Amino acid sequence: MDEQLVKKLQELYSIVKDEISESLKKGSCTIIISHKAIAAVDIKLAEEVLNNPKNTLKVLEKFFSQKLGINVKVRIKDLPKDRWIRIRDIRSEHIGKLIETEGIIKVSTEVRPVVVAVKYYHNKCGGEFWYNLFGEDSDKEQFIRFKIEKPKVCSVCGESEGRFVEVERKTVDMQRLLVEETPDQIERGEQPAQIIVFLTEDLCEPRMERRTIPGTRIRIVGVVEALQNSKTQAVLDLIINAVYIEPVEKDIEDIKISEEDELKIKELAKSGDVLNILARSIAPSIHGKHYEHIKKALILQLVGGVKKIRSDGTRVRGDIHMLLIGDPGTGKSITPDSKIVIIDESRKINVVPIGEFVDQLIEDNTNKVILYGDTEILNLLDI
Known part of the structure; x- marks a missing residue:
């Protein structure tokens, strides 16, 4: 590892060591680092995390694992605002990049083991090697296929002749979420867009189950990938390989009391x-x-x-059922002397009583006043 890079990572460790210590005390092998902390140490490294997340995360995990003496997973949160992207706006240009988005979980599958690598024996040279199906070897293939395929070339001797015999499999836990845009992200006439999000390893631990219940609104940081269901399929599906997730609304058990x-x-x-x-x-x-x-x-x-x-x-029991019935308009009425801020066409700011403002509107638009019983209704739909 480059000496200059090691120096920068040492500086990063000094910034986040308290959070790491707290996490390790809880028995977790996951390190959550804010992207802001990385940017404070080195802008170029922060850009690499965004544009080349897979390789950069490997470097970070290798450094922290050696530093702490245990294998750890590094998770990144708090991306810059320009990396926040609506689900419907995710495109092919984002493939392989780290982005942040938000949505509501519509479907959450059970946690299942998935084969990520297979160890093969090559009968011609007698060598054994690991063949990664996706993730680590995504540089050689720009898409993910959840299908076990035998290698075409031996990684030991470089020959394609001979038989490749499966020796061992490496699996990790994986969970699939279907995430949909939230109502406040949708403009008039739009249907909510959806995307599949894959969670792996520590993101599937039992302690995370409360965060992946359907109906939960979550914030996702992840790498955009292209999913190909078959070799002959030209159209690819975009998915997110999650690096970090958190519920937008914190669970009561997640609240820390100082x-x-x-x-x-x-x-x-x-x-x-x-x-x-x-x-x-x-x-x-x-x-x-x-x-x-x-x-x-x-x-x-x-x-x-x-x-x-x-x-x-x-x-x-301590809890009781309570039903509060009331007028949904309670507390919305204001008196005529309540002050409001008005910005006119010249961008001048004025503070006037709302009663005075409404009287002036009625006076200026008398032809648009509709009498409904004893009430004057000002119709300004065309303004």
Whole structure:
């Protein structure tokens, strides 16, 4: 390994060593590194991670494995904004590149072992060699085929004559996800686009199961690959080989409470008025006796109670079912003197009361005012 590169990687290690230590304490052999940390050390290395992720990740894994004395997997997160791509915008130009996207899991398969390499014996020269089916040898083939094929040439002697006898297989765990665009990413008239995402090795561990449940919204960092189902098929399917995934909405078990947070929680619990304090923290600009009851109901829906055992041995569960019924428009009304920000055609910013602004609109567009009972409706659909 180049001395200059080793120096840069040592610098990177000094930045992320605390996170690595924390991960190893939990028994994980996965190192998650922010792309921002790599860019802070060396821009060229950061660009290589984006444009040549497979080879660069191998280099990173080799360095950290030697440094820590154990085999580790390196995962990359926090890509630059220009690498965030909608599922429908993924094209052939992205093949072999590292990208980031987001979507909702529609289908999640069971974790299954997949053969990634086969060890062959060549009867002519007596040599044995590993033949990688995809992934590591993707430089020789620009697409993935989930099919075991015998090599055409011996890697030991370079001859094609003779028989290749299978000796051993190497497998890894793999899971397939069907991910669909989220509603907020879709413009009017568009149908949500979908893409297949493959998870392998540590991304399939039992601890990751909660993150791959259908309906979960996830953020994906991965390498775009082309999938060919048969040798004669000219049209390829684009898929993502995941490098890192995380749910957009964190699971409650993933939330870390610091010592400072713990002290604040205990102090709050001793106050004796915790329900009212928490209720007032929800939408503080909306106030009044009617709204306080709604806020308290929301708090009670958010938390669980404590299981109790009575003197006769019967158990009382801590959680109860609660149904909050109310007007979905609650808290949306504002008074005429509420201030709003208006930007006119000259880009000048004005702060005016909303009542005054609406009165002026009605005065300027009297021919577009429709009377509906006692209500004046201003129809400005053509503006």
